[in-house]
Amino acid sequence: MTQLALDRDELQQQLAAIIGPQNVSRRQADLVAYSHDLWPLALIWKRQGKVPYPPDFVVWPETVEEVSAMLRLANARRVPVVPYGAGSGVCGGTLPLHGGIVVDLKKMHRILAVNQTGLTVTAQAGIIGEDLERALNQRGYTLGHFPSSMYCSSLGGWLAARAAGQLSSRYGNIEDLTLGLQVVLPSGQVIRTKDTPRSAAGPDLKQLFIGSEGTLGIITQATLRMVPYPESRRLRGVLFQDVHSGLEAIRLVMRRGLRPAAARLYDENDTNIALGSLGYGVTGCLLVLGFEGDTQLTELEERLGLEICLREGGQDLGTGPGEHWWAHRYDISYKQADILSNENAISETVEVATTWDKLEPLYLAVKASLEESCFTMAHFSHAYPEGCSIYFTVVAESPTERECEGLYRRIWQGAMEACLKVGGTITHHHGVGLLKAPWLPQEYGGGYPVLQELKKALDPNDIMNPGKLGLERG
Amino acid sequence: MTQLALDRDELQQQLAAIIGPQNVSRRQADLVAYSHDLWPLALIWKRQGKVPYPPDFVVWPETVEEVSAMLRLANARRVPVVPYGAGSGVCGGTLPLHGGIVVDLKKMHRILAVNQTGLTVTAQAGIIGEDLERALNQRGYTLGHFPSSMYCSSLGGWLAARAAGQLSSRYGNIEDLTLGLQVVLPSGQVIRTKDTPRSAAGPDLKQLFIGSEGTLGIITQATLRMVPYPESRRLRGVLFQDVHSGLEAIRLVMRRGLRPAAARLYDENDTNIALGSLGYGVTGCLLVLGFEGDTQLTELEERLGLEICLREGGQDLGTGPGEHWWAHRYDISYKQADILSNENAISETVEVATTWDKLEPLYLAVKASLEESCFTMAHFSHAYPEGCSIYFTVVAESPTERECEGLYRRIWQGAMEACLKVGGTITHHHGVGLLKAPWLPQEYGGGYPVLQELKKALDPNDIMNPGKLGLERG
Numbered sequence: 017m018t019q020l021a022l023d024r025d026e027l028q029q030q031l032a033a034i035i036g037p038q039n040v041s042r043r044q045a046d047l048v049a050y051s052h053d054l055w056p057l058a059l060i061w062k063r064q065g066k067v068p069y070p071p072d073f074v075v076w077p078e079t080v081e082e083v084s085a086m087l088r089l090a091n092a093r094r095v096p097v098v099p100y101g102a103g104s105g106v107c108g109g110t111l112p113l114h115g116g117i118v119v120d121l122k123k124m125h126r127i128l129a130v131n132q133t134g135l136t137v138t139a140q141a142g143i144i145g146e147d148l149e150r151a152l153n154q155r156g157y158t159l160g161h162f163p164s165s166m167y168c169s170s171l172g173g174w175l176a177a178r179a180a181g182q183l184s185s186r187y188g189n190i191e192d193l194t195l196g197l198q199v200v201l202p203s204g205q206v207i208r209t210k211d212t213p214r215s216a217a218g219p220d221l222k223q224l225f226i227g228s229e230g231t232l233g234i235i236t237q238a239t240l241r242m243v244p245y246p247e248s249r250r251l252r253g254v255l256f257q258d259v260h261s262g263l264e265a266i267r268l269v270m271r272r273g274l275r276p277a278a279a280r281l282y283d284e285n286d287t288n289i290a291l292g293s294l295g296y297g298v299t300g301c302l303l304v305l306g307f308e309g310d311t312q313l314t315e316l317e318e319r320l321g322l323e324i325c326l327r328e329g330g331q332d333l334g335t336g337p338g339e340h341w342w343a344h345r346y347d348i349s350y351k352q353a354d355i356l357s358n359e360n361a362i363s364e365t366v367e368v369a370t371t372w373d374k375l376e377p378l379y380l381a382v383k384a385s386l387e388e389s390c391f392t393m394a395h396f397s398h399a400y401p402e403g404c405s406i407y408f409t410v411v412a413e414s415p416t417e418r419e420c421e422g423l424y425r426r427i428w429q430g431a432m433e434a435c436l437k438v439g440g441t442i443t444h445h446h447g448v449g450l451l452k453a454p455w456l457p458q459e460y461g462g463g464y465p466v467l468q469e470l471k472k473a474l475d476p477n478d479i480m481n482p483g484k485l486g487l488e489r490g
Numbered sequence: 491m492t493q494l495a496l497d498r499d500e501l502q503q504q505l506a507a508i509i510g511p512q513n514v515s516r517r518q519a520d521l522v523a524y525s526h527d528l529w530p531l532a533l534i535w536k537r538q539g540k541v542p543y544p545p546d547f548v549v550w551p552e553t554v555e556e557v558s559a560m561l562r563l564a565n566a567r568r569v570p571v572v573p574y575g576a577g578s579g580v581c582g583g584t585l586p587l588h589g590g591i592v593v594d595l596k597k598m599h600r601i602l603a604v605n606q607t608g609l610t611v612t613a614q615a616g617i618i619g620e621d622l623e624r625a626l627n628q629r630g631y632t633l634g635h636f637p638s639s640m641y642c643s644s645l646g647g648w649l650a651a652r653a654a655g656q657l658s659s660r661y662g663n664i665e666d667l668t669l670g671l672q673v674v675l676p677s678g679q680v681i682r683t684k685d686t687p688r689s690a691a692g693p694d695l696k697q698l699f700i701g702s703e704g705t706l707g708i709i710t711q712a713t714l715r716m717v718p719y720p721e722s723r724r725l726r727g728v729l730f731q732d733v734h735s736g737l738e739a740i741r742l743v744m745r746r747g748l749r750p751a752a753a754r755l756y757d758e759n760d761t762n763i764a765l766g767s768l769g770y771g772v773t774g775c776l777l778v779l780g781f782e783g784d785t786q787l788t789e790l791e792e793r794l795g796l797e798i799c800l801r802e803g804g805q806d807l808g809t810g811p812g813e814h815w816w817a818h819r820y821d822i823s824y825k826q827a828d829i830l831s832n833e834n835a836i837s838e839t840v841e842v843a844t845t846w847d848k849l850e851p852l853y854l855a856v857k858a859s860l861e862e863s864c865f866t867m868a869h870f871s872h873a874y875p876e877g878c879s880i881y882f883t884v885v886a887e888s889p890t891e892r893e894c895e896g897l898y899r900r901i902w903q904g905a906m907e908a909c910l911k912v913g914g915t916i917t918h919h920h921g922v923g924l925l926k927a928p929w930l931p932q933e934y935g936g937g938y939p940v941l942q943e944l945k946k947a948l949d950p951n952d953i954m955n956p957g958k959l960g961l962e963r964g
Contacts, residue, residue, distance in 0.1 A: 131845065131847055133741070133845075133846045133847040134845030134846045134847040134848070134876050134877060135745065135845075135846070135875050135876050136845060136876055177690065178689075178690035179690075180688070180690070189688060191694065192666075195845075195876060201940070205936065205939070206936060207934075207935060207936040207937040207940065208935040208936055208937075209934070209935055209937055210913070210915055210933060210934075210935055211845065211913075212843055212844060212845070212877070212914070212915040213843060213844075213845060213874035213875075213876040213877040213878070214654070214663060214843060214872070214874065214879070214915075214918060214919075215652075215843065215915035215916075215917065215918065215933075216651065216652035216653075216654070216701060216917045216918060216919045216920060216921045216922070217701075217915055217916055217917050217921075217922055217926070217930060217933045217934070218701050218702070218703070218922055218930060218934070218941060218959050219697065219698050219699070219700065219701045219702050219706075219941065219944070220652075220665065220697050220700070220701060221934070221937045221940055221941070223693065223694050223697030223698070224693050224697070224698060224940075224944075225693070226693065226694070227690060227691075227692050227693045227694060228692070228693050229692070232693075241875065241876055243745075243747070243875060244745060244747075246747075267607070271609065271717075271718060272784055273717070273718075273720075273783040273784050273787065274784075274787075275749075309747040310746055310747050310748075310794065312790060312794065313747065313748075313787070313790060313791070313794070316786060316787060316790055317787070320784065320786065320787070369686055369687060369688060369689065370686060370687075371605065371607075371608030371609075371610060371669075371685065371686070371687060372607045372608045372609070373605055373607040373608040374608070398688070400687035400688065401609050401715065401717060402608050402609050402610055402669060402687040402715055403608060403686070403687040404687070405688070439684070439685075440686070441684055441686040441688075441689035441691055442689075442691055443689065443690045443691050444688060444689065444690060445688075445690045446690060447690045447691075448690070448691055448692055452691070456691060456692060459684060459689075459691045460681075460683070460684075460691070460692070460695070461681060461682040461683055461684055462679065462680060462681045462682055463681040463682075463683055463695045465679070466675070466681065466695055466698075466948065467692060467693065467695070469947040469948060470693075470698075470944065470947060472947065473943040473944060473946065473947035474940065474943060485692050
């Protein structure tokens with residue numbers, strides 16, 4: 017907001033008048049804390065003592081009316097507004113590129129309704145995933161949505177960044193789980209789409225805001241599906257000779273119409289780390305295959321799934337590896353910060369997806385690119401009947417601190433170009449943010465101008481998270 | 491287009507230059523034939539000799555380049571363009587309200603790719619549903635998408651009107667089946683979204699065009715999921731004492747995590763007709779419950795499903811009623827025209843949906859409204875874990891021919907108001923068109939201005955199917 021000739025004291029008073037002085041901060045510690053998310057490059061900057069994009073204000077609204085009034089104010093004053101959930105995004109989506117107001121929704125964390133007949137839960141967008149899940153567990157239900165950031169991500173963040181949970185093969189992704197949304201537009205207007213399992217009443221406006229990463233409005237509330245907590249859960253490790261045979265097994269499991277909760281295949285490097293820590297002295301590729309739900313169906317699905325795996329040359333490792341994964345399934349979101357504390361280190365995750373016919377070419381192309389400068393391991397997860405995502409984890413070391421950012425950007429340039437060349441999507445579930453914006457026009461296949469037009473139509477003053485998704489503040 | 495000062499001869503020459511003179515018609519027979527779809531009110535007008543909305547031209551493009559060039563021309567000349575599939579819409583969505591050019595896509599009917607590994611099929615939008623399905627069947631696959639209009643609806647029509655198939659509980663609705671779209675914008679620009687099982691790269695543009703009913707562009711091609719043709723199919727009739735116990739059975743089947751292909755419950759009147767024709771001398775409510783897929787899973791799901799039904803008081807009628815339904819499942823789309831040939835008769839279908847907790851109130855409210863003037867029967871279908879749709883079929887008779895339209899409009903006014911009052915969605919899968927546009931703003935819960943803004947942004951000259959979805963030509 018430095019380029020805006022705004023009186024910060026005056027704006028602070030106006031914000032305080034709307035949400036109370038205790039909910040508006042210009043304290044340096046807050047501005048620094050909200051200047052980044054978990055984007056590795058932002059953490060590298062932090063390590064180097066740089067804070068390139070501090071906001072001017074951090075605010076904590078408590079009601080949708082407050083959000084609406086603040087947006088009206090910001091819109092009238094042309095002040096940038098950046099919605100903020102739990103800050104666990106890994107693409108720089110919440111960086112206040114042009115300063116302005118970071119709107120932290122964490123005080124809007126109430127569960128508003130649990131509909132046990134209609135199997136839906138309505139909650140405010142600021143609720144943390146694990147809090148929502150536990151509240152449902154206590155009533156005998158589950159969301160079935162388990163991003164690895166479960167403890168440090170919010171409902172609103174899931175929606176804004178199009179999250180996927182680790183059991184999405186069975187339960188669907190966030191867009192499948194969402195029956196209705198409440199959204200505040202930049203004008204302050206509040207939209208509440210109808211909570212319905214389905215409708216044919218025109219285009220589905222929900223899907224416009226899901227994945228919009230705060231560029232079109234603020235999601236303040238959502239109604240999601242929930243399901244009865246599964247009666248049974250069975251997880252199993254199966255060892256394959258190579259990536260190819262493991263992928264064939266997953267593809268055939270999905271093709272058969274089975275609905276695994278988990279189907280995660282680790283490549284050789286990733287298997288080495290995963291199984292090595294368990295004391296297995298083996299080489300190959302580990303598949304964690306899990307089924308859950310009704311006990312009889314789960315048993316039958318597991319039997320049919322295992323049959324396919326053995327036919328494809330898999331070796332049954334029993335329940336150990338699967339249960340180990342389950343116990344540690346949220347660890348990854350905390351690990352990166354540790355690695356990054358080492359001087360000159362780069363740690364990153366790259367997740368892409370495509371249809372089965374192009375999956376191995378995509379894996380090989382992106383891997384080859386990453387291996388030019390990184391130690392690279394990968395797993396395949398979020399299987400669909402039509403395809404699968406690939407999740408690369410890479411570690412690299414820059415010769416000097418100064419060269420870190422350049423190396424980081426070269427790694428991404430190579431990976432994204434390799435992905436697009438094969439026809440994969442540049443992100444399966446981490447989103448775009450600042451990081452992947454340069455490749456979004458190519459991703460969109462001629463549709464990018466449509467996104468630009470939508471942005472202009474819904475946010476004519478460009479106050480909503482300006483500069484994200486490549487939508488540059490004009 | 492009568493209000494436009496356009497030289498029709500000149501426009502005809504320009505169109506012919508793009509798509510060839512044989513693909514442009516101003517013949518009176520064509521203009522009358524394309525002046526209506528299967529909207530019952532349009533059929534009533536036809537019975538009365540009225541042709542209120544004839545187009546000025548009917549054209550049959552054969553390539554996306556031709557569609558693009560025509561849209562550029564129409565956009566420059568501000569000539570309305572109405573995309574047309576197979577004309578089986580029942581809401582007046584294709585009526586050329588302001589004249590102009592009806593673009594019949596039926597010559598764009600090629601299957602472009604069958605990806606047997608990635609389980610997708612890419613086809614042009616003008617292909618008829620049954621042709622696409624049979625081509626896949628020959629290769630051992632199925633779409634799993636069976637609208638009752640299967641023989642008289644097109645891929646593009648399914649997408650434009652957000653279709654649902656009769657087995658959607660298992661296979662999903664058209665928006666779930668669509669991996670990628672090709673769309674031509676009013677500017678002539680061609681968009682091709684990426685064929686991917688999923689992406690987190692910003693908002694999902696596909697979902698903007700699905701359900702847009704031709705108001706934002708012309709869908710020219712799509713990539714859909716397909717699945718291996720099911721190994722087994724089992725259909726069963728179960729008789730319940732009343733609607734309530736039958737609905738409870740469906741709700742519990744879905745809650746258990748079973749995936750019936752069909753779960754159709756007929757209310758007393760509908761059962762009377764359905765079972766009466768089979769010679770059953772019973773009263774109550776018939777449920778057709780079907781499972782399909784892998785043989786072992788199908789058997790287990792059917793056993794678990796039947797257990798639930800019997801526990802809820804259902805009486806197993808064996809396979810007869812289910813198989814009868816399967817054999818006649820497409821008949822309904824042909825029946826209406828017969829009834830409407832009777833003088834002063836009105837025949838209509840009203841399909842709404844909501845979550846389970848509001849489903850019986852919705853049924854009772856809409857039924858009460860319809861019964862004020864109609865013989866009314868209903869079935870419940872398209873079950874979800876969260877809710878279900880209700881499909882009313884009504885027949886009424888107007889005292890005179892002149893009063894037919896007024897009675898028709900009163901029937902709808904009452905039904906839609908009753909639906910909205912309970913919180914149901916005004917359409918589960920028939921779409922909006924002209925018929926339901928008056929209630930769309932209320933349906934959208936404050937979001938209707940967003941739709942208006944989108945329309946202005948993407949179609950600034952308002953050439954795309956003007957006047958539909960309530961988007962009035964300014």
